[in-house]
Structure formats: structure tokens, C-alpha cells
Amino acid sequence: MAYSDEQLKRIYHRTNGRCHICRKRLSLCNYGELGRRGAWEVDHSRPRARGGSHHGNNLCAACIACNRSKQAATSRTARAREGFKRAPLSQRGRDARRAADTATGAIVGGIAGALVLGPVGILLGGAAGGILRNSRDPDE
Numbered sequence: 001m002a003y004s005d006e007q008l009k010r011i012y013h014r015t016n017g018r019c020h021i022c023r024k025r026l027s028l029c030n031y032g033e034l035g036r037r038g039a040w041e042v043d044h045s046r047p048r049a050r051g052g053s054h055h056g057n058n059l060c061a062a063c064i065a066c067n068r069s070k071q072a073a074t075s076r077t078a079r080a081r082e083g084f085k086r087a088p089l090s091q092r093g094r095d096a097r098r099a100a101d102t103a104t105g106a107i108v109g110g111i112a113g114a115l116v117l118g119p120v121g122i123l124l125g126g127a128a129g130g131i132l133r134n135s136r137d138p139d140e
């Protein structure tokens with residue numbers, strides 16, 4: 001199936017430019033370029049052989065090795081082989097996750113700080129908790 005540049009960009013950015021199975025970094029301009037660095041293809045998350053559609057929600061970027069070895073397996077099965085449960089988040093998803101993590105860290109840190117240091121600890125613990133939670137990888 002041929003995809004427009006706009007469709008390819010949308011599919012590529014859905015997983016922040018990473019293979020949705022093994023999370024390897026992909027190169028937008030090397031779509032379908034077997035042998036090139038970051039080469040990728042469009043994978044049907046639910047395979048066509050299992051009734052998967054061409055709808056955008058079913059299309060994911062995958063490195064060529066993953067796409068071709070996946071065959072008629074589901075994405076869940078293919079990701080499990082790589083030790084992952086979910087596809088990588090989009091940039092928007094990563095930003096949202098990071099903001100939520102920072103808020104959670106600040107609250108938890110504030111409570112912990114208050115328990116250890118009293119009222120002054122709320123600020124110190126909140127700041128430390130926010131920084132610590134913000135620094136983790138949102139895809140984890």
C-alpha cells in the first residue's frame with residue numbers, strides 16, 4: 001500500500017520516531033529503504049491476515065527487521081519478545097506523562113519531606129520529588 005508523506009509523518013510521530021516493537025530509533029526519510037540506517041516500514045498492529053484494517057489507528061512504524069519477522073503475530077506478542085508491553089509514547093504523550101510524573105513527585109516528596117523535617121520539609125521534599133520524578137524516562 002502506498003502512503004502519502006503526510007500519512008507517513010503521522011505514523012512515524014505516533015511512536016516518537018521509534019520502532020513500536022523494539023524501540024530502535026528510525027529515520028523518517030529512510031522509509032522503505034532496506035539497508036539504510038533507521039529504515040522502517042508501516043506495520044499493521046493487528047495484522048491484515050487477522051482482519052486488521054488500513055485505518056490510521058492500526059498503523060505503526062516498525063524497523064524492517066521487526067516488521068518482517070512479526071508476520072501474522074500481534075503487536076502484543078512481538079513486543080513481548082522484546083520485553084515491552086506498550087508502544088513508545090508520542091512526543092505529546094511523553095510530555096503529558098512527564099508533567100503528571102512531576103506533579104506526583106512533588107506531592108509525594110512534599111509529604112515525605114513534611115514527615116522527616118516538618119513544615120520546611122514540604123518545600124524541600126516537594127522540589128526533590130518533582131525533580132526526581134521528572135528525570136525518569138516517560139516510556140518506562
Ligand SMILES: [Zn+2]
Pocket residue numbers: 019020021022023024062063064065066067
Ligand atoms: Zn524494531
